[in-house]
Amino acid sequence: MATETGCCKTAGPGYGSPLEAMSGPREALIYVTCVYTGTGREKPDFLATVDVDPNSPTYSKVIHRLSVPYLGDELHHSGWNACSSCHGDPSADRRFLIMPSLVSGRIYVVDTKKNPKAPLLHKVVQPEDIIKKTGLAYPHTAHCLASGDIMVSCIGDKDGNAEGNGFLLLDSEFNVKGRWEKPGHSPLFGYDFWYQPRHKTMISTSWGAPAAFTKGFNLQHVADGLYGKHLFVYSWPDGELKQTLDLGDTGLIPLEIRFLHDPSKDTGYVGCALTSNMVRFFKTPDGSWSHEVAISVKPLKVQNWILPEMPGLITDFLISLDDRFLYFVNWLHGDVRQYNIEDPKNPVLVGQVWVGGLIQNGSPVAVLTEDGKTWQSNVPEIQGHRLRGGPQMIQLSLDGKRLYVTNSLFSAWDRQFYPELVEKGSHMLQIDVDTEKGGLKVNPNFFVDFGAEPDGPSLAHEMRYPGGDCTSDIWI
Secondary structure (H helix, E strand, O other), rough: OOEEEEOOOOOOOOOOOOOHHHHOOOOOOOOOOOOEEOOOOOOOEEEEEEEOOOOOOOOOOOEEEEOOOOOOOOOOOEOOOHHHHHOOOOOOOOOOOEEOOOOOOOOEEEEEEOOOOEEEEEOOOOOOHHHHHOOOOEEEEEEEOOOOOEEEEEOOOOOOOOHHHHEEOOOOOOOOEEEEOOOOOOOOOOOOOEEEEEHHHEEEEOOEEEEEEEEEEHHHHHHHOEEEEEEEEEEEEOOOOOEEEOOHOOOOOHHHEEOOOOOOOOOOEEEEEOOOOEEEEEOOOOOOOEEEEEEOOOOOOEEOOOEEEEEEEEEEEOOOOOEEEEEEEOOOOOEEEEEEEOOOOOOOEEEEOOOOOOOEOOOOOEEEEEOEEOOOOOOOOOOOOOOOOOOOOEEEEOOOOOOEOOOOOOOOHHHHOOOHHHHHOOOEEEEOOOOOOOOEEEEEOOOOOOOOOOEEEEEEEEEEOOOOOOOOOOOO
16 A cells, blocks of 8 residues: 655555555455345445455444435446556545446445545536536446546446447546547447556447346347447547457457556456457557457356356456456356466466356256256355355455455346346355465355345445455556
8 A cells, every 4th residue: 555654655546566466455344336226125225345354243244334315326336536557646545436327327426535444425426417518328437547537438328329428537526527538439339448558558348238238138139239249449548549349249248358457468358248258359569459269158058048058148357466367257157267367368267166157056947968968056055045146246355365256237137137136135255266276165154145234135246445456456
């Protein structure tokens, strides 16, 4: 963290390098966005503070809930007002968590500094203000910039059309500044983004038209062109669209994107949900960008499901801070995987654990094997709880030894694929990681049951540590 000399900070927030971050303090708290929107329970969404200190009497418990003041938001992802990209600025302070609401378009700013265990609402950026000044709606990913501004990807316009998507800029006081990209340089679809300043590049991804995905997933909408398959390569920081990468049929619905953490590296990965491929993107000798499939999860032949074949549905992934391991989830199949990516072109599977999914033991759905038999995954009970849903969002400890997992994707899709999740609520798990040889093992002493919330079962999504993590911080 920032070092102190007397009363004056000598550095800004975060860490000087990804490797320095790995030796940061062990996580004691984690913030989790929790959703009632779309569950039928007329309650506001909330930010949960979960105690993850094993020496604490409230370990593995929700110790605080900050309810937002409106209904119908669908809290989803979150980011910081300042991160390691501001490490060189002693005046910068990682204080405010930025929480875009995917459905309502509202953006909440939460003060985590006064009392990290009990964050306070600091400001609300109203959707009417964003729409009036930019035309943007359905905000998703928030990243801080070294300039002090906050950039938020938005997936559509107020009517749910993908054509109106782009990138919102908030200033350091969280006022709407305008769009980040140059006029006429908006992408075809919006979702996630990551920037790598030493290569003067930002790359963004494609989910789909909000008018389509907010109603649940319909395969016909893919054929109708309402979902994306492109990466959009921008000049950084000036917002000029330089290149559009068509990932084709091997890259349908590219969601989360990460460069390697080492800011000198010119490669990274994107998780393509529907085709369940991890695609590697990279800079070519002529300065343009290209892509190739690095990992492919084959669809499973199944019985008693809506389709004869079930994709894994890679909905989240992350990279350890030393760029050695990549972790991703298959939300429908139910497994979490660990790959060694020391050779980024040739990832090697070194760990896998089953923690839910549609094909787990006791489910009506089963896999049909090549010899005509049926197979189901062996999913453990944790503290007497049968695991619901499938692994969805993940967060890794700074030292890379603990992986936290929640299981809600988006309320409309949860209801469609895992109705029990909406009825009984989410849970959060911790997976112990072997960082020497690879390997994943569920920690039986950790289980957070969001089905036992005071206002009824809720859906848990993204997780953030107060001091930053491998999916919030970018190095310059």
